[in-house]
Amino acid sequence: MARVNDNFLKLPVSYLFTDIARKVNAFKATYPDADIIRLGIGDVTQPLCPAVIEAMHKAVDEMAVKETFRGYGPEHGYAFLQEAIIANDFAPRSIDIQPNEVFINDGAKSDTGNIGDILSLDNIVCMTDPIYPVYVDSNAMFGRAGDIVNGRWSNIVYVPCNAENSFVPPLPDKHVDIIYLCYPNNPTGTVITREELKKWVDYALSNDALIMYDAAYEAYIQEEDIPHSIYEIEGAKKCAIEFHSYSKTAGFTGVRCGYTIVPNDVTAKSAKGERIHLNELWNRRQCTKFNGTSYIQHRAAEATYSPEGKEQVRVTIGYYMENARIMRQALTDMGYNVYGGVNAPYIWLQTPDNMPSWEFFEKLLNGPQIVGTPGVGFGPCGEGYFRLTAFGERQDCERAMERMRNWL
Numbered sequence: 544m545a546r547v548n549d550n551f552l553k554l555p556v557s558y559l560f561t562d563i564a565r566k567v568n569a570f571k572a573t574y575p576d577a578d579i580i581r582l583g584i585g586d587v588t589q590p591l592c593p594a595v596i597e598a599m600h601k602a603v604d605e606m607a608v609k610e611t612f613r614g615y616g617p618e619h620g621y622a623f624l625q626e627a628i629i630a631n632d633f634a635p636r637s638i639d640i641q642p643n644e645v646f647i648n649d650g651a652k653s654d655t656g657n658i659g660d661i662l663s664l665d666n667i668v669c670m671t672d673p674i675y676p677v678y679v680d681s682n683a684m685f686g687r688a689g690d691i692v693n694g695r696w697s698n699i700v701y702v703p704c705n706a707e708n709s710f711v712p713p714l715p716d717k718h719v720d721i722i723y724l725c726y727p728n729n730p731t732g733t734v735i736t737r738e739e740l741k742k743w744v745d746y747a748l749s750n751d752a753l754i755m756y757d758a759a760y761e762a763y764i765q766e767e768d769i770p771h772s773i774y775e776i777e778g779a780k781k782c783a784i785e786f787h788s789y790s791k792t793a794g795f796t797g798v799r800c801g802y803t804i805v806p807n808d809v810t811a812k813s814a815k816g817e818r819i820h821l822n823e824l825w826n827r828r829q830c831t832k833f834n835g836t837s838y839i840q841h842r843a844a845e846a847t848y849s850p851e852g853k854e855q856v857r858v859t860i861g862y863y864m865e866n867a868r869i870m871r872q873a874l875t876d877m878g879y880n881v882y883g884g885v886n887a888p889y890i891w892l893q894t895p896d897n898m899p900s901w902e903f904f905e906k907l908l909n910g911p912q913i914v915g916t917p918g919v920g921f922g923p924c925g926e927g928y929f930r931l932t933a934f935g936e937r938q939d940c941e942r943a944m945e946r947m948r949n950w951l
């Protein structure tokens with residue numbers, strides 16, 4: 544008889560955002576006229592910028608003509624996009640990336656989830672807590688996370704990030720092999736300084752560990768001297784894989800395009816003790832399990848680097864960051880302890896009187912009719928916190944703050 548992968552049975556029955564949608568739908572069924580403001584899920588609301596639309600139209604027209612039609616693309620993605628990435632995202636920061644180190648994908652979720660394919664099951668995995676749930680769940684699916692005991696996976700080493708440590712992740716107090724870092728952070732909206740990131744790179748180099756660095760929100764960094772890439776830190780090209788996405792940078796959540804950097808110098812050991820280049824393994828994995836993202840998506844992503852594209856993307860990010868500023872200010876004025884929202888489109892607030900985050904969710908839905916995301920959904924250390932996103936429409940952010948003020 545066929546057997547399932549039992550690791551899937553250990554996962555919580557539904558995904559965080561499915562639970563939220565269920566609760567919101569139930570509320571809507573009871574109060575059909577409710578005017579709910581949704582600041583929960585991290586999806587964008589502004590349309591694609593004109594430079595991207597123009598590039599996509601052009602690419603569609605090329606697909607309609609025999610001479611310019613494209614079928615399967617190159618395994619790593621088209622060279623024109625790899626070159627644009629290197630020239631715009633890395634060269635200006637004096638980071639040397641080779642085209643074969645850039646793997647174009649259909650967004651960061653797939654690769655952050657799939658990267659574990661090329662790594663042994665007995666690696667000890669470390670995550671900052673709270674964190675983007677995909678890293679935890681995908682490791683659980685592989686069988687690397689152990690079992691859930693009191694809300695925590697038994698084999699994962701959690702590194703707490705909370706107000707007490709100013710959201711600066713302490714190094715793990717025991718040996719770990721794989722470390723997931725996400726900066727700017729989802730859900731806390733906080734960033735990591737160069738000095739703190741260097742501690743992690745140094746840890747990885749001296750402990751033969753690997754860092755999975757998710758830079759999906761790097762375009763939101765506003766302050767000087769915050770690293771946009773882990774490769775700004777010396778030695779990181781020997782120990783880190785980095786994930787990027789056009790989803791939040793340029794509104795590609797529905798278009799689907801991103802890329803992963805797997806440097807040629809990153810290695811891990813085989814069972815026989817040989818050093819294996821992960822770039823070669825990942826290439827082998829992708830050639831077998833992934834057939835690329837479309838030519839049209841490539842051209843769309845490339846357009847974000849044209850002078851007009853860059854300016855248009857900058858304006859949209861500015862719009863979201865102004866939403867973040869408005870919400871951060873309003874919530875602070877109301878007396879909440881508020882984090883994030885300066886270099887990231889996420890506001891992370893402490894619930895009043897340590898209220899459990901699902902209870903705060905219910906109160907906010909039933910009172911001012913605002914939907915946010917309970918912090919505990921991102922990990923045990925998210926308990927007592929709540930995430931609001933700045934991806935909404937300006938007037939919705941303003942209305943939400945007005946309602947919260949009146950609710951108080």
Ligand code: PLP
Pocket residue numbers: 585649650651652653655675725729757759787788789790795796800801
């Ligand atoms: N990484 C982080 C930290 C995210 O928050 C998200 C999406 O919310 C992703 C990756 C996934 O992005 P993509 O749309 O590129 O799959």
